[in-house]
Amino acid sequence: MLIAIKSIYEFLRRLSGDDLYDIYLKNHKQCSKKHKLMSKQKFYQATLDKKWSGIKRCC
Amino acid sequence: MIKKYFKNIVWILVALLGALAFSTIALSRNESINAVWFITAAVCIFMIAYRFYASWIAAKVLVIDEHKKTPALRLRNDKDFIPTDKWIVFGHHFAAIAGPGPLVGPTLAAQFGYLPGMLWILIGAVLGGAVQDMTTLFFSMRRNGKSLGQMARDEIGVIGGTASLIGTFLIMVILIAVLGLVVVNAMKHSPWATSTVAATIPIAIFIGIYLRSIRAGRVLEASLIGFGLLLLAVFAGGLIDHSQTLRTYFDHDSLTLAWAIIFYGFAAAVLPVWLLLAPRDYLSTFVKLGTVIVLAIAIITLQPEIKMPALTQFTDGTGPIFGGSVFPFVFITIACGSISGFHSLIASGTTPKLLDNEKYIPMIGYGAMLLESFVAIMALIAATVLEPGIFFAINSPVGVVGSEAVDAIQKINAWGFKVTVEEMELLAKNMGETSLFARTGGAPSLAVGMANIFGKAFGTNLLAMWYHFAIMFEAIFILTTLDAGTRVGRFMLQDMIGNIYPKFGQTSWMPSIILSSAIVVSCWGYFLYIGVIDPNGGVNILWPLFGIANQMLAAIALSVGTGILIKSNKLKYAWVTGLPLIWLIIVTTTAAYQKIFSHDIRVGFLAAARDLTDKINTGLIEDSKISITHQLIFNQKLDAFITLFLLIILWTVVIDMLRISFFKKN
Numbered sequence: 247m248l249i250a251i252k253s254i255y256e257f258l259r260r261l262s263g264d265d266l267y268d269i270y271l272k273n274h275k276q277c278s279k280k281h282k283l284m285s286k287q288k289f290y291q292a293t294l295d296k297k298w299s300g301i302k303r304c305c
Numbered sequence: 306m307i308k309k310y311f312k313n314i315v316w317i318l319v320a321l322l323g324a325l326a327f328s329t330i331a332l333s334r335n336e337s338i339n340a341v342w343f344i345t346a347a348v349c350i351f352m353i354a355y356r357f358y359a360s361w362i363a364a365k366v367l368v369i370d371e372h373k374k375t376p377a378l379r380l381r382n383d384k385d386f387i388p389t390d391k392w393i394v395f396g397h398h399f400a401a402i403a404g405p406g407p408l409v410g411p412t413l414a415a416q417f418g419y420l421p422g423m424l425w426i427l428i429g430a431v432l433g434g435a436v437q438d439m440t441t442l443f444f445s446m447r448r449n450g451k452s453l454g455q456m457a458r459d460e461i462g463v464i465g466g467t468a469s470l471i472g473t474f475l476i477m478v479i480l481i482a483v484l485g486l487v488v489v490n491a492m493k494h495s496p497w498a499t500s501t502v503a504a505t506i507p508i509a510i511f512i513g514i515y516l517r518s519i520r521a522g523r524v525l526e527a528s529l530i531g532f533g534l535l536l537l538a539v540f541a542g543g544l545i546d547h548s549q550t551l552r553t554y555f556d557h558d559s560l561t562l563a564w565a566i567i568f569y570g571f572a573a574a575v576l577p578v579w580l581l582l583a584p585r586d587y588l589s590t591f592v593k594l595g596t597v598i599v600l601a602i603a604i605i606t607l608q609p610e611i612k613m614p615a616l617t618q619f620t621d622g623t624g625p626i627f628g629g630s631v632f633p634f635v636f637i638t639i640a641c642g643s644i645s646g647f648h649s650l651i652a653s654g655t656t657p658k659l660l661d662n663e664k665y666i667p668m669i670g671y672g673a674m675l676l677e678s679f680v681a682i683m684a685l686i687a688a689t690v691l692e693p694g695i696f697f698a699i700n701s702p703v704g705v706v707g708s709e710a711v712d713a714i715q716k717i718n719a720w721g722f723k724v725t726v727e728e729m730e731l732l733a734k735n736m737g738e739t740s741l742f743a744r745t746g747g748a749p750s751l752a753v754g755m756a757n758i759f760g761k762a763f764g765t766n767l768l769a770m771w772y773h774f775a776i777m778f779e780a781i782f783i784l785t786t787l788d789a790g791t792r793v794g795r796f797m798l799q800d801m802i803g804n805i806y807p808k809f810g811q812t813s814w815m816p817s818i819i820l821s822s823a824i825v826v827s828c829w830g831y832f833l834y835i836g837v838i839d840p841n842g843g844v845n846i847l848w849p850l851f852g853i854a855n856q857m858l859a860a861i862a863l864s865v866g867t868g869i870l871i872k873s874n875k876l877k878y879a880w881v882t883g884l885p886l887i888w889l890i891i892v893t894t895t896a897a898y899q900k901i902f903s904h905d906i907r908v909g910f911l912a913a914a915r916d917l918t919d920k921i922n923t924g925l926i927e928d929s930k931i932s933i934t935h936q937l938i939f940n941q942k943l944d945a946f947i948t949l950f951l952l953i954i955l956w957t958v959v960i961d962m963l964r965i966s967f968f969k970k971n
Contacts, residue, residue: 263396264526290517294578296385304404
């Protein structure tokens with residue numbers, strides 16, 4: 247039961263983008279040494295800038 | 306081997322169940338039908354379509370290659386091109402395509418009865434909308450994530466590219482105006498609705514600050530807190546409504562509310578995204594998904610009967626909400642939910658730059674559109690479980706049924722739909738409103754339908770709460786689209802003017818932001834203003850205009866797809882995009898022609914302009930209303946011009962596509 251709740255929670259986090267920073271940290275550790283690590287705030291701002299800089303919402 | 310047989314049997318059963326549900330809906334006449342059939346038909350048809358049609362298109366027509374490196378992998382720059390988990394992409398893509406359109410369109414189209422809308426949503430999505438989204442996504446991915454405009458320019462020529470740009474801008478302007486009108490009609494003289502909708506603004510700002518400074522990026526918990534606050538706002542709205550002093554602050558007429566929305570639209574477009582737009586978008590996506598899931602569960606549990614007949618007499622074009630016969634207008638009225646050209650901009654925007662494997666194209670392109678269609682089915686059910694008399698009393702504008710309740714009821718009864726003044730008064734009282742007459746636009750009737758369903762499921766003593774929750778739920782979507790649309794229009798203008806005066810093209814330069822936002826807001830603000838002063842309800846004009854513009858954009862996207870298929874020697878598969886394209890050309894051309902030239906004053910713009918001119922000349926218009934009537938005449942002519950313009954663009958693109966595909970191969 248607990249495992250099921252945990253996996254639903256993980257799925258919701260993934261779907262909503264709640265765990266984007268965790269993924270970024272993981273990726274950064276693994277491969278991206280050329281970029282300076284962004285703080286949570288900076289990363290969130292960058293995500294929003296990217297998300298809303300063009301036609302991003304429909305009817 | 307046994308597993309394979311078992312799988313086949315399951316799919317055969319799904320197909321049979323879908324066919325049974327579909328034929329029950331299609332053949333049922335003069336007898337009540339249960340809403341569960343709608344859900345069964347939709348789920349089975351969508352499952353079959355996804356499993357077989359989408360897979361076939363992927364394998365045979367597009368020849369998807371799961372070993373081919375996608376732009377996200379090849380051009381990875383961690384800025385635009387980022388390989389992303391398929392579920393995140395699905396979430397982004399669905400949130401981007403799912404606006405208020407599928408809630409409003411099916412509700413308005415219910416004036417024809419449930420059948421035309423239902424058939425068009427199911428067939429249109431499976432054979433048209435989902436195909437458009439999926440093929441556009443694929444073609445964009447195979448072209449390094451190019452946008453629809455760029456692809457149209459490359460594949461069809463400058464005309465195609467420019468047409469998609471102009472089409473996008475026009476859709477944006479008309480869409481925002483009509484959605485603004487829907488909100489205005491829901492809020493006019495309703496302190497509860499107005500205060501609740503107003504409260505969503507500080508709530509979104511609080512969540513914006515929370516997400517940026519208190520718990521950066523914690524979308525899930527922030528959305529939960531925001532959702533709790535939204536519920537509190539609905540409850541507080543009820544308290545405000547009951548307070549004689551407080552309610553006066555939120556009791557306004559349509560015109561005041563329209564000006565408030567225009568002012569708000571400007572402010573929201575100028576403010577940074579993190580403060581208002583982004584947090585409200587998180588809230589609206591969660592509320593939409595949550596509400597649709599709960600609505601589906603409630604419908605399955607309660608199994609409500611559909612009260613609207615399969616077909617009403619308004620299929621002949623005399624409908625009160627908007628004029629025009631079932632063909633072509635049901636296909637124009639329901640765009641989002643069946644096929645929406647706007648989706649092709651999203652499918653050729655961010656999504657192709659994120660997918661890390663082509664094998665997910667059916668899931669994202671086709672699957673997300675089916676989910677969007679399911680939302681449209683829910684909206685149609687919520688509207689058609691209402692007594693038709695109540696549905697028409699809520700949605701018929703003053704210009705059609707008169708401003709007095711008694712006159713409106715008499716007219717609706719004469720149409721053959723039973724409803725009494727007392728019933729409407731009781732309904733309004735139960736919903737916490739003073740009146741529900743002439744709330745054209747779909748939002749209030751949808752809210753009444755949802756409140757009824759939720760009320761039956763969770764207790765009827767909370768009807769007014771459910772009603773205002775549903776109004777708030779629709780309003781946060783609409784306001785998000787309004788902000789985002791104004792912003793997109795601003796970017797487009799900045800880009801265009803930037804070609805002449807480069808400084809203006811800097812999207813962060815404040816004078817450019819203010820001026821371009823003001824221009825865009827003025828454009829949609831004008832149509833909103835006219836919509837509000839039009840006694841026939843601006844929805845009659847604006848929604849078909851939006852539908853025509855949106856379907857024209859879909860035709861451009863399908864032209865690009867068909868052109869690419871023909872040029873890449875896949876003529877035998879060109880029908881996959883070609884058939885929906887031909888249908889859209891027929892529908893859009895007929896609708897546009899009728900909207901311009903029909904002699905029916907509720908359909909033809911020019912006929913309406915002539916009628917108003919005659920009325921002024923013969924002294925039938927009061928002196929005090931002559932100035933407004935002149936504005937209405939000008940607007941009818943302007944709408945005729947815009948429609949003609951869209952029609953010319955459509956045919957130019959299609960002819961150019963055929964010319965280039967067949968005669969310019971080498």
